[in-house]
Amino acid sequence: xxxxxxxxxxxxxxxxxxxxxxxxxxxxxxxxxxxxxxxxxxxxxxxxxxxxxxxxxxxxxxxxxxxxxxxxxxxxxxxxxxxxxxxxxxxxxxxxxxxxxxxxxxxxxxxxxxx
Amino acid sequence: xxxxxxxxxxxxxxxxxxxxxxxxxxxxxxxxxxxxxxxxxxxxxxxxxxxxxxxxxxxxxxxxxxxxxxxxxxxxxxxxxxxxxxxxxxxxxxxxxxxxxxxxxxxxxxxx
Numbered sequence: 469x470x471x472x473x474x475x476x477x478x479x480x481x482x483x484x485x486x487x488x489x490x491x492x493x494x495x496x497x498x499x500x501x502x503x504x505x506x507x508x509x510x511x512x513x514x515x516x517x518x519x520x521x522x523x524x525x526x527x528x529x530x531x532x533x534x535x536x537x538x539x540x541x542x543x544x545x546x547x548x549x550x551x552x553x554x555x556x557x558x559x560x561x562x563x564x565x566x567x568x569x570x571x572x573x574x575x576x577x578x579x580x581x582x583x
Numbered sequence: 584x585x586x587x588x589x590x591x592x593x594x595x596x597x598x599x600x601x602x603x604x605x606x607x608x609x610x611x612x613x614x615x616x617x618x619x620x621x622x623x624x625x626x627x628x629x630x631x632x633x634x635x636x637x638x639x640x641x642x643x644x645x646x647x648x649x650x651x652x653x654x655x656x657x658x659x660x661x662x663x664x665x666x667x668x669x670x671x672x673x674x675x676x677x678x679x680x681x682x683x684x685x686x687x688x689x690x691x692x693x694x695x
Contacts, residue, residue: 501683511669513682524682557624571616571631572671572683577624 472575474560480581486548489578492541493562501572502535502545503559511559517543550582585610585674589686596660596693604655604689606670613673615646617655620667620688629655629668660693667691 473492481487493500502514515525520537528535532551537543547554557577563570586609596602606615617629630637630644632653637644641660646653657664667688674684 510687511685516682527682559626570614571628573628574618574626577626579624 472560472562472573474558474575474578476578477576478579478581480583481550482583483551484549485582486546487550487554487580487582489545489558489560489580491543491545491560491575493543493560494564494573495541497562497564497573498540499563499570499572500537500543501561501563502543503561503574505557505559505577506555514545514558547580550580552582555580555582585612585672585684587670587672587684587686589668589670589689591689592687593690594692596691598660598662598693598695600660600693601656601658602660602691604657604668604691606653606655606686608651608653608670608672610674611651612648615653616671616683617644617653618669618671619664620669621663622666626669657691660691662693662695665691665693 475490498519501516503511504514505511514527515535516523517537533547535545557579559577560575561572563572588607590605614633616631619627619629632644632646634646634648641658643656667690669685669688671683671685
């Protein structure tokens with residue numbers, strides 16, 4: 469398996485623009501997680517899905533952030549409008565069956581810079 | 584929620600040296616993962632080790648769940664081992680539900 473796939477790997481955008489990050493989980497995994505990593509706050513869980521259904525979005529910073537999982541092999545994280553404080557590395561991860569008790573596999577991340 | 588503490592925060596080694604990284608957690612867990620974040624930012628799974636000992640090449644890990652700690656051993660370190668090592672455990676937070684809690688990491692630098 470190719471592992472968790474994320475795109476783009478790098479994104480530079482101007483404040484106010486819409487940003488869409490994409491993730492393809494490992495085939496057969498039914499949990500998908502979106503994380504954000506910054507120097508100040510470390511790794512934070514933003515939202516996670518089970519069988520394509522959002523389970524916990526309490527980590528989503530504000531209404532400018534939204535995430536969808538239209539099918540088992542694709543998820544998006546959208547920021548609209550983007551702000552400089554959104555600059556971070558965004559990771560997608562997936563796991564099989566037991567979610568937080570199962571082993572999570574991370575994608576390579578998307579480094580987002582908002583100027 | 585659970586507290587996860589890693590030590591040391593920073594470690595500098597000469598190539599070929601051995602090292603031990605520690606992860607303490609404040610509550611019982613049924614899962615613990617070790618990750619290596621390389622200088623390019625990628626998070627690489629090292630071990631999924633709720634208890635016992637596992638080995639993978641020059642790396643091994645031991646989790647003593649009853650005493651709430653895990654150790655990561657790196658033997659004959661190489662410059663490619665440089666990066667940040669994280670441990671992570673699942674936990675339940677009253678305000679935000681179930682999630683994977685990460686330690687703050689150990690920054691390892693291996694010099695040639």
